[in-house]
Amino acid sequence: MSIEITLLGTGSPIPDPHRAGPATLVRAGDQVFLTDCGRGVLQRLAAAGAAASGLTALLLTHLHSDHIADLGDVLITRWVTTFDPDPPALPILGPPGTAAVVEATLRAFGPDIGYRIAHHADLTAPPPVTVHEYTDGPVWERGGVRIAVAPTDHRPVAPTIGFRVDHAGSAVVLAGDTVPCPGLDRLAAGADALVHTVIRPDLIGQLPAQRIVDICDYHSSVQQAGATAARAGVDTLVLTHYVPAPAPGCYDQWRALAATEFAGRIECGDDLHRVVVGGPG
Ligand SMILES: [Zn+2]
């Protein structure tokens, strides 16, 4: 039994012609979890053979714009492409503040929601969602999949959480944006794979704009992500949300930096890179 990770979007807030915004798909058994929903997520979801209507739940690590840029698209597209007369609500699991953001997003799309309800006899209510806000502990147990969260450290962005998905003896942890912290160490301990967002302070720190240099404050470097993976004892470290975007052919550099701290398998890749853990790949 395995868990499949697909890097839907490996980009950052900086628009990139080849990288969608932060989003990672996790398939565990017959359940499909979308973690964060950055720019272009539904196009990448389609390329990965999934769809908004097929999501089991949406997991949000934090409320930075690059991680929720296409939340409205996920909610509205799921709504208009679900043909069940009694559509199941989309569970949205995120940190405190998530409910207000979801509510405001639905309000922003209020005219659209009104037009569609007026036009289609079988659409009688706005997109059904249930929002659950968490900072720590077990948050999901259904059909053999367990999910837990723990606080991460992305201050001044707070609160932020990482997710751990356990299924059939395998476990995948999604760190989101964070510096090394005890919450993530605890969450990732003994997991098969750690999906970690990373930054290169050696490159970003040289840029002439302080606002760009500032982003080094609250992200892990590649080496720090490697050290977290080593402390947790995971088998596989998956790097994503590359800042800056690696030039073609440069992933070896990123892997080498992580390998200074972590002796396990290190995965890097473009959008749609897929990693399978806990079973035949
Ligand atoms: Zn962030």
Ligand SMILES: [Zn+2]
């Ligand atoms: Zn980010």
